[in-house]
Amino acid sequence: MSADAHGTTLGLDHRKLAMWTFLGSEFLFFGAFIxxxxxxxxATGSGPGVEIFDIPFTSISSFVLLMSSLTMVLAHHAHTQGDMRRMRLWILATAGQGMVFLGGQVFEFTVFYREGLNLTQSPFASSFFVLTGFHGLHVFLGILMLLGLYALSVTGKVKPGQHVKTEMIGLYWHFVDIIWVVIFTVVYLIPDLAMEAAA
Structure with missing residues (x-):
């Protein structure tokens, strides 16, 4: 194996190892919130609960977020091929889909607030908003990373041979998507199915 200034004794780039360690700690955080x-x-008190969730709307925004993983893969592939123009195109597509998801989440929160579900309304409301809001914050940070990568590639500070940077941001973005699959299933789908079974 050739010498690598970024290598570890495990044969893994230390930047990737650091990212995997960070993501592992994030899984623990989300596990606690879930x-x-x-x-x-x-514990809804006298306020609304899961019955106000709009499953079809959230399903659409979830699909958009999941598709962003595909565009992230395409961005990384283009970078490994040295095609920076296509890499930047797919990076912007990924960031755009993340923005669509966040816009949907803001709209959803606004609707819930109007229907009486707010952060301090009940233990259920608090746990819901903290969990989904914390995830939304991660999506926002991921968008900033993507836009930063785009800007660095435009200015020539990220070059064709430096695709590890795109890979690491891709790892973070895929993590955000995987966590949302878990949240969507646990928060939205399972309670909805339980309500239908009880009806």
Whole structure:
């Protein structure tokens, strides 16, 4: 194996190892938030609960976010091929889909607020907004990373041979998508199916 200034004794780039370590800690954070949500699922007080969720709307925004993983893969592939024009195109497409998802989340939160579901309304509401809001923050940070990568590639500070940078941002973005699959399933789908079964 050739000498690599970024290598570790494990044969893995230390930047990738750091990213995997960071993502592992983030899984623990989200696990705690999801557990809290499940704990307070029925603690709605006199306010609204899962019955106000709009599953079709959230499904569409979820699909958009999941498709952004595909465009992220295409961006990384283009970078490995040295095609910086296409890499930048797919980076912008990924960031754009992330923005669409965030816009949908803001709209959803606004609707919930009008229907009486707000952060301090009940333990259920608090756990819901903290969990989904924390994820939304991660999406926002991912968008900033993508736009930063785009800007660096335009100015020539990220070159064709430096695709590890795109790969690491891709790892983070895929993590955000995977976490949302878990959140969407636990927060939206399972309670909805339980309500239909009980009806």
């Amino acid at each position: 557990s809290a949500y499940l704990l307070y699922l029925d």
